[in-house]
Amino acid sequence: MCGFLLTDFRAGKPKGIQLNNRAQFIKNNSWVELAGRWILGLTFIYASYHKIISPADFAKIVYGYDLFPAMFINLIAIVIPFLELVAGFALIIGLYPRSAAIIINALLLAFVTVLAINLIRGHEFDCGCFSTGQSGYASSPELTLVRDVIYFVFGMQIFLFEGNRRSCFGRLISPH
Amino acid sequence: MLIQKTIKEIIILVAVSVALALAVNTLSPKGIGLVGQWDTAKGVITANPAGDAAGRLEEIDSVARAKDLFDKGDVLFVDARSQNHYGNGHIPGAVSLPVGQFEKRIDFFLNRYPPEQPIVTYCSGRTCEDSHELAQLLSDLGFTNVRIFIDGFPGWEAEGYPIE
Numbered sequence: 138m139c140g141f142l143l144t145d146f147r148a149g150k151p152k153g154i155q156l157n158n159r160a161q162f163i164k165n166n167s168w169v170e171l172a173g174r175w176i177l178g179l180t181f182i183y184a185s186y187h188k189i190i191s192p193a194d195f196a197k198i199v200y201g202y203d204l205f206p207a208m209f210i211n212l213i214a215i216v217i218p219f220l221e222l223v224a225g226f227a228l229i230i231g232l233y234p235r236s237a238a239i240i241i242n243a244l245l246l247a248f249v250t251v252l253a254i255n256l257i258r259g260h261e262f263d264c265g266c267f268s269t270g271q272s273g274y275a276s277s278p279e280l281t282l283v284r285d286v287i288y289f290v291f292g293m294q295i296f297l298f299e300g301n302r303r304s305c306f307g308r309l310i311s312p313h
Numbered sequence: 314m315l316i317q318k319t320i321k322e323i324i325i326l327v328a329v330s331v332a333l334a335l336a337v338n339t340l341s342p343k344g345i346g347l348v349g350q351w352d353t354a355k356g357v358i359t360a361n362p363a364g365d366a367a368g369r370l371e372e373i374d375s376v377a378r379a380k381d382l383f384d385k386g387d388v389l390f391v392d393a394r395s396q397n398h399y400g401n402g403h404i405p406g407a408v409s410l411p412v413g414q415f416e417k418r419i420d421f422f423l424n425r426y427p428p429e430q431p432i433v434t435y436c437s438g439r440t441c442e443d444s445h446e447l448a449q450l451l452s453d454l455g456f457t458n459v460r461i462f463i464d465g466f467p468g469w470e471a472e473g474y475p476i477e
Contacts, residue, residue, distance in 0.1 A: 192338065192345045196360035200351050200440075207351035211360055215345065219334035223326055236322035 141167070141301040164297050171303040173291035174228040177241055180288065181225030188218035202251050203260060220244060228295070231304045238295040245289045252278050252285075353439040357463050370448050371460045373433065376472045379462045382433060383474075389426065391451070393436040393443040394466070404435065404469055405477045412436075412443045415450055423454070431458040438465040 163169055188195040196214035199205060205213060220240060227237035254260075256278050338344040350362040356374065373379050382388045383404065390407035392399045399409040410418055426432075432451060436443040448459045462468075470476060 189337070190343065192341075192343060193360040196345060196349055197358070197440075197442075200349075200358060208348060210351055211345055211347055211349045214360065215338045215347070216331055216334045219330040219337070220327065223330040223333065227326060233322040233326060236319050236326055239319065239323060240326055 141303055164294060165300050167298075167300060167303045170295055170298045171305075173295050174231070174234060177238075177288060177291055177295070178225040178227075178229035181221040181228075181241060181244075185218040185221035185225065188214070189222065192218075202255060204251060204254065217244070230306055231302060234302060235296050238292045242289055242292040242296070245285050245292065249282060249285050249289075252282060256282075357439045357442060357445065359442060370445070370452060373460055373462045374464070376464050376468045376474075379433065379435075379464070379469065380472070380474055382431075388431045388433050390462070391432055391434045391447065392466070393434050393447040394441075398437070398466070402470070402476045403466065405475050407435075410447060412447045412450070415447070419450075419454070426456075428455045429457055431460075432456055433460050433462050435462040435465040435469075438467040439463055441465065 192214050195218065196211050199210050199214050221244065224237045224240040224244070227233055228241065345360040346362065349358070349360040350356065351358050356372065373382070383390070390404045392403050392407045392409045393412045394409075395411050395413070396409055399407075399411075403409070408422070410422055432448075434444040434448045434451070436447075444461050444463070444465060448461045452459045466476075
């Protein structure tokens, strides 16, 4: 169960940032990589669910951020949840994991930016992260920021990981 | 090249997401238009102007008109906001019927008011659709004279009209 994918060798060895031994160990730890993909994957699939079943409510949350031109609000509300769903699903099954991690981290960066801007200007808003309910945010925006940073670190590890990735589904289509 | 491969993969993942999103949105009964109505100057904001549930009900789009109805006295104002909001201030004489608790509270309401009772619903103004939902629910139950005051409580309060 959750063995190695033997197809995942990247040409050319150590390049990029030099890390100390412990960081190197974490960066290339295949269990951390697997856990990260599942944590991010499940989180993003879960987060997409409410937005997909009630796009009108999510559109109103996007409007509430007060950052996007009216023309694009609906498009954002239609597409973002499916980006979360597809990238999350790709991470779990190990399809294009590096690219899926880039998409996830780009989304996280966007969420953090939107949250931070509204936090700084004291704009009252609903983060809409995991639900589209009317009750306002379930957790504080500060907590959401910390959580997003942790997700981002997992995403970076998946992106930087060099070696054989693990899979719980046997052979994968494209493990890079 | 790894970078080219990654870019290609990202394009594939994004294209699949966009295609899936548009397909599901088109086929789903809950789907929304590609462009919504997000200009409060034009009325209540909504992701779905075409599918507006309360499209057939009359909107009162000026606070002065709402005040006229209020002064005549035969209209019942119904507050669609949460009880908290209602408790913090509402149009005098308004009845609280939060749209989220409609089923729980509607029996009480039906016992008190006949179907011909003129009703004006309101909520938190043009960024909220609760008054529309409530108006539609009441209209579906047989109330024949239901209108929506779209500027809601914030509009009323801003004009300096009495609140309680």
